[in-house]
Amino acid sequence: MPAIECRSLTRYYGDVRGIEDVSFAVEDGEVFGFLGPNGAGKTTAIRTLLGFLSPTSGGATLLGHDAADPVASRRARERIGFLPGDPGLDRDRTAGAFLDHQAALRGESSRDRLVDRFGLDESRRIGDLSRGNRQKVALVAAFMHDPDLLLLDEPTSGLDPLLQEEFAALVRDRVDDGASVLLSSHVLGEVAALCDRVGVLREGHLVAVESVSDLRSRGGKQVRVRVAEDVARADFERRDVMNLRVGETVSFTWTGEYDALIDLLSGYSVLDLDVVDAPLEAAFMTFYDGDVPGPAGGGNGGRSAETRGGDAPATPAPADATADSGGGDR
Template sequence: MAALELEALTKYYGDVRGIENVSLTVEEGEVFGFLGPNGAGKTTTIRTCMGFLSPTGGSVRVLGRDPTDEAEFLEARRRIGYLPSDPGLDPDRTGAAYLDLQADLKGETRRRELVDRFGLPAERRIGDLSRGNRQKVALVSAFMHDPELLVLDEPTAGLDPLLQEEFNALVEEAVADGATAFLSSHVLSEVQTLCDRVGIVRNGRLATVERVDDLLERAGKRVRVAVSGAGPRAGERTEGRVEDSLERLAGTHDVRVGEGTPTPVSFTYTGAYDDLVAWLAERPIANLDVRDAPLEDVFLRFYGEPDGEADEESAGTGSGDSAGVEA
């Protein structure tokens, strides 16, 4: 049985499209990333899967259950660890009191371990906590009962890099123990180390489902380099303008060359790394930065220009998806 099945799932807010004809399957034991820029439809999809929104059309099955059937879905919710994008925690409760409530609803097996692991000041009022510590409360709630399915909407928001690493380890451990994870993000690199496959949603429609390795290969790297002189090093052959030499370097896209000395150059690169290194080695480099291409660049290159749809996340605000009612 698949952990999550969406078939032509559609949700409109009046005349505003949230999602339309989204079909995908998340297999048991995999980590599936749901990628897209803010407002693309990620949260609407997750809220509908969790039963907080009624679909306009299509269907969804979560752990074999129909979220629109409240009685049928009640038991399944206890087997899900859900982290909303905005947990909506009661600011007057302490973290411990909130976790007590969640334990009454769905049980707990590892709460104390997770509180210690994340360094959560559980006895403090939630309203007095930083954004990162509020996120820790929600994370402990999502993981503390060893759920079969983790549904995580922008799970690392507000976490510092060390805690993001701890979160990654926690997901990997859960999956090693047999869990399935479905997590949304608008940052491609955030899901790179965790996910087996990703679905890319854009303006409410599913653009593609791909293996992470395949997507990264297509996306390429964003290269920013400051060149102290446009041509090769002294004594080597002259190639003229830096943009002319980049035109001959296979795999370059979106080349931008600024003014000044050193000359700022940026481009997306999908070619062979040896060729890029050879091109760089021919020039006096003042500064260099290479990182994964921004997800927005991936959209524009592979899936076309945005079509100007309204922001579905704003249209869906107030749908009652707080973590306090997740079970």
């Protein structure tokens, strides 16, 4: 059974779409990335999965438990590590007191090791900590009970590059121990380095689920070629050529087959040729050109939460959502 199975999950805020008809699965031992800009629906999906928001329709299971069943969902969350996108930590507590509280709820088998690993000073008041150090506290809280499933919303926000590398190593360690991970991010490099597959969210719709390698190939190849002859620009103005620049060196993004590229260049005496993968950003942007796609079978045309400038409109949190304010699941 998958660690997460999401079936046509939909969450509306009145007539404003948070997510609509989202379906995917996260397999055991997999790192699955939610990729999309701010406002795409990533946080809404995670909060609905955890039961902090009630779905408008559809459903999901976490570790085999029905996410919409309060008792089953609470039982699942005992084995889940959750890192909110904006941890609402109690600023008047020390880091140690906050972690003591979290440990009483779920355990702390790896707490000391993680505190040392992140260089966290537990004696300091949370309100006196920098953004990066508060993120360290939330990370320790999410990981310290060795969860079987991790749901991490923008986990490296506020971390410096060295700590981002430490976080990536921590995720790999948990996966090596059998855990599964759902990781939300708009940082493409982070997703490429950590994830096995990615789901691309656009205005509340899951528009693609692909392996990272397939996502990268979608962006095509960057080609730089220098030839002996004068270049006829018209030779390169074709469907599988984008971002064409003609000068002493001709450069473009190639989205076609290699054989067709060779045929194109065969009319010239090639002096120098460089072909590399296009940046992941180029692949990602292919999902953000043109009209907004609807879910399979069509949608109901509601406005997206993204039009409000955020991932979720401001609504009163359900009672169970107090867990979200603590930097870890309850």
